[in-house]
Amino acid sequence: DIQMTQSPSSLSASVGDSVTITCRASQDVTKYLAWFQQKPGKAPKSLIYDASRLQSGVPSKFSGSGSGTDFVLTISSLQPEDFATYYCQQYKSYPYTFGQGTKLEIK
Amino acid sequence: EVQLVESGGGLVQPGGSLRLSCAASGFTLSDHYMDWVRQVPGKGLEWVGRTTNRATSFATVYAASVKGRFTISRDVSENSLYLQMNSLKTEDTAIYYCARGFHSFDIWGQGTVVTVSS
Numbered sequence: 001d002i003q004m005t006q007s008p009s010s011l012s013a014s015v016g017d018s019v020t021i022t023c024r025a026s027q028d029v030t031k032y033l034a035w036f037q038q039k040p041g042k043a044p045k046s047l048i049y050d051a052s053r054l055q056s057g058v059p060s061k062f063s064g065s066g067s068g069t070d071f072v073l074t075i076s077s078l079q080p081e082d083f084a085t086y087y088c089q090q091y092k093s094y095p096y097t098f099g100q101g102t103k104l105e106i107k
Numbered sequence: 108e109v110q111l112v113e114s115g116g117g118l119v120q121p122g123g124s125l126r127l128s129c130a131a132s133g134f135t136l137s138d139h140y141m142d143w144v145r146q147v148p149g150k151g152l153e154w155v156g157r158t159t160n161r162a163t164s165f166a167t168v169y170a171a172s173v174k175g176r177f178t179i180s181r182d183v184s185e186n187s188l189y190l191q192m193n194s195l196k197t198e199d200t201a202i203y204y205c206a207r208g209f210h211s212f213d214i215w216g217q218g219t220v221v222t223v224s225s
Binding site for chain 1: 142144151152153154157168170171204210211212213214215216217218
C-alpha cells in the first residue's frame with residue numbers, strides 16, 4: 001500500500017496569513033493526488049485533484065503543486081472559514097490512501 | 108442539485124449485518140465510479156471500496172480490511188448505491204460516506220453512523 005504522510009500534523013496561523021501543508025507519498029503517484037477540507041461534524045469537501053487542478057467552485061486562494069512523491073497545498077489570505085482539517089489522498093493505485101490530516105487552527 | 112444522501116446506519120452487534128444506502132440526485136449514478144469511505148470519529152479517513160461505472164461493467168474492488176465481508180452494489184432504477192456489511196467487527200465502527208469517484212472524490216454524502224457493539 002502507498003503511505004501518505006502529511007506535515008505538519010497541526011498548524012496555528014492568523015487571519016490573513018498564508019500557509020503551506022506538505023504531503024509525501026511512499027511511492028510515485030505521478031499526478032494522482034487530491035486535497036480535501038473537513039470541518040467538524042461535516043463530510044470532507046474536495047478542493048484539488050490531479051495535484052493542482054481546482055474542483056469546480058473552489059476559490060483560487062487554494063492551490064496545489066507537486067508530482068511524483070512530494071506535494072504541497074497552499075492556502076493564501078486565511079479567513080475564519082478556512083480553519084479546518086486538511087487531508088491529502090492518492091488515487092494512483094488501490095487501495096486508495098489518505099494522509100493522517102493537518103489541523104489548521106486560529107492563532 | 109448534485110447530491111448524495113446516505114442512510115441505514117445504526118447499532119449492530121459484533122457478527123451482525125447492516126446495509127447502507129446512498130441515494131443520488133442530480134446525476135445518473137450508473138455513469139460514474141462510486142466509492143465508500145469511512146472515518147472513525149475524531150480520526151482519519153479510510154477508503155473502503157469502489158464500484159466502477161456501466162461502461163466498465165460495475166466492477167468492484169475493496170480494501171483488504173473489508174474484503175470478503177462487505178459488498179458494494181447498485182440499483183440502477185433507484186439511482187442508488189449500497190454497502191452490504193456482514194460479519195461486522197467492533198473496528199468497523201465509523202461514519203460511512205459514499206462519494207462520487209470523479210476527479211478523485213468530487214461529491215460526498217453527509218455520512219451515516221455505524222456502531223458495532225454488544
